[in-house]
Amino acid sequence: MTSTTHSPSDLRIPDDVAKQIVLPEGHRDDARLFEAYRWLREHNPLGVAEVDGYDPIYLVSKHADIMEIERQPDIFTSAGGEDKGRFNPILANQAGDAFTKSINNGSLRILETLTYLDPPEHTVIKDIAADWFRPNNLKRWEDTIRTLARESVDRLLATDGTIDFVKDFALQYPLHVIMSLFGVPESDEPRMMALTQEFFGTADPDAARADVEPLTPDAAAKQWVATIQDFYAYFDGLLMDRRANPTGDLASIISTAKDENGEYFAxxxxxxxxxxxxxxxxxxxxxxMAGAVHALAGNPGLLERLQGDLSLVPNLVNEALRWASPVKHFMRTALRPYELRGREIVPGDRFMLLYQSGNRDAEVFDRPDVFDIDRRPNRHIAFGYGPHMCIGQHLAKLELKIMFETLLPRLRAVHLAGDTKFIQTNFVGGLKNMPVELEFDPR
Structure with a gap:
């Protein structure tokens, strides 16, 4: 970022606020994190964070500004525009980016996935699976998902109700659903879970890999790359099997997709x-899911209301998405001059889009710090906005709807039974531990 290396006083964010948001460890304390977001929105909604070890970046805290950036990928690139791999769409420190470049021919494009692409290339790749994720196609899978939800709830009912809701339940059901629809054998699901936790928990000591030296400046980037390589090794067998023996599942659709020349994609x-x-x-x-149940534990009247009218479950899902906003950020970089909220933006300026903050913006949401399933409209941006809006949003909503329709009628009460903990990450994550005592309806 050239224009803000030495930020004027009206641009620079106080160090304590900047560190709370930029550093992964700041996300362990949910209360302080959301207070930092609130401070930004009220005092410096488009300010510059200067944190040791990181490039200076704009923190984008307002709902409208996030949407303005997201809808213009030709101005605010995800990964570099024509100069592919120049920028990292996920915030990393300087040491991490340097390591990635050192092992990737100078490029930060470490994955060939939608996050690292810009239109029109992004559009071509997204179209490979876009039809599969559309609501009309997902209807074909609703009975399968409902069966998996019932099986998960039945296993829960077989316990005494004293569990860690995150580890013992919330993590298991969505994993089983997506792997079943994807075509990964159930026996391999524990491997997928472990790799996912390593992938998103690069800064969390509890998810550290044994083959990466901890506490070094580039440890997170090294863990990211090592986990990607493990995923590659596993998925190569799946890819080749589906190309030889396509089954019609999601893995087959992706594996057998061909480019405009009729050749398999790389x-x-x-x-x-x-x-x-x-x-x-x-x-x-x-x-x-965990965020929603945490909210229900503090509001037994809401649980009773939902049980009496399951048609309210989609409202619960939407509010839970706003409330949890598990995708905390993506990065964008200006390709040309622009004016945003009175700031003169120059090419190379970097922006951390704070979706959790945008989803608590009082200019958009009445009583934003209250969990309210009656919110109308609920214009949350938990799935992003614009071309990069999450391709899997309809599947996620369907999974959550079916699970709550299945689970809520069997619950009499939810009690928190200990301290909750959050994953140490500034990227994707939420509750890591949530001890609860569940009372079941005996019917």
Missing amino acids: KEVAYGYFIAIATAGHDTTSST
Whole structure:
């Protein structure tokens, strides 16, 4: 960022606020994190964070500004526009980016996945699986998902109700759903779970890999790359099997996709899709589910109301998505001059889009810090906005709707039974631990 290396006083964000948001460890304390977001929105909604070890970046805290940036990929690139791989669409420190470039021919494009692409290339790759994720196609899978939800709830009912809701339930169901629809054998699901936690938990000591030296400046980037390579090794077998023996599942659709010349897309394109589906395809749904149950634990009247009218479940899902916002950020970079909120933007300026903050913007949401299923309209941006809006959003909503329709009638009460903990990450994540005591309806 050239224009803000030495920020004027009206641009620079106080160090404590900047560190709370930029550093992964700041996301362990949910209360302080959301207070930092609130401070930004009220005092410096488009300010510059200067944190040691990181390039200076704009923190974009307002709903309208996030949408303005997201809808213009020709101005605010995800990864570099024509100069592919120049920028990282996920915030990393300087040491991490330097390591990635050192092992990737000077490029930060470490994955051939939608996150790292800009239109028109992004559009071509997204279209490979776009039809599969449309609501009309997903209706074919509703009975399958409902069966998986019933099986998950039945296993829960077989316990005494004293569980860690995140580890013992919320993580399991979405993983089983997406792997079943994807075509990954159930026996391999534990491997997918472990790799997902390593993939999104690069800054969390509890998810550290044994083959990466901890606490070094580039440890997170090294873990990211090592986990990607493990995913590649696993998914190569799946890719080749589906090309030889397509079954019609999602893995087959991606594996057998061909480019405009009638040739298979490069293996790396399929790997990128597979990794996105195997990670974000369930982790974000788990975080949203846990956030919703955490909210219900503090509002027994809401649980009773939902049980009396399950037609309100889609409202619960939408509000849970706003509330949890498990995708915390993506990065964008200006390709040409622009004016945003009175700031003169120059090419190379970097922007951290704070979706959690945008989803608590009082200019958009009445009483934003209240969990309210009656919110109308609920214009949350938990799935992003514009061309990069999440391809799997309809599947995530369907999974959550079916699970709550299945689970809520069997619950009499939800009690928090200990301290909750959050994943140490500034990228994708939510609750890591949530001890609860569940009372079941005996019917």
